[in-house]
Amino acid sequence: MSRRRFYYFMQLVFIFFRCPTASAAECLRLLWNSLPDAFFSFEEIEMALQAGLRSETIKDLYNFYSGAFGVFHERVEPRSLKHLCRPTVRRMLWKSGCWIPDGIRMTAVPRELQSFLNLEL
Numbered sequence: 001m002s003r004r005r006f007y008y009f010m011q012l013v014f015i016f017f018r019c020p021t022a023s024a025a026e027c028l029r030l031l032w033n034s035l036p037d038a039f040f041s042f043e044e045i046e047m048a049l050q051a052g053l054r055s056e057t058i059k060d061l062y063n064f065y066s067g068a069f070g071v072f073h074e075r076v077e078p079r080s081l082k083h084l085c086r087p088t089v090r091r092m093l094w095k096s097g098c099w100i101p102d103g104i105r106m107t108a109v110p111r112e113l114q115s116f117l118n119l120e121l
Helices: 003-018 022-033 042-049 055-067 081-095 102-106 111-117
Strands: none
Touching: 003 022, 003 042, 003 055, 022 055, 042 055, 081 102, 081 111, 102 111
């Protein structure tokens, strides 16, 4: 696991143990939808935590994590091309001094795409 991925993993564990609420799950969804990184798989989480946590707790953590997205991943898979474009467009807007969501509105892309770029979908 890369250092960056480990950092994201530790954030997930921290959120799960400190505040496993619906609003925390929404924060997790927003965070992961703004990143190009692949979702964690159940296997990846299980391998990282099996020495220190009960299997029931690991399942609860993964259910909390996957519930935020409505998706269950058995293995690590790259994100879709559509998703990979989202953080790229957002980063380009930020670098050009266009604040989100105003910068997205200025692009004149269709409303559905604006919602996607604004992490609403």
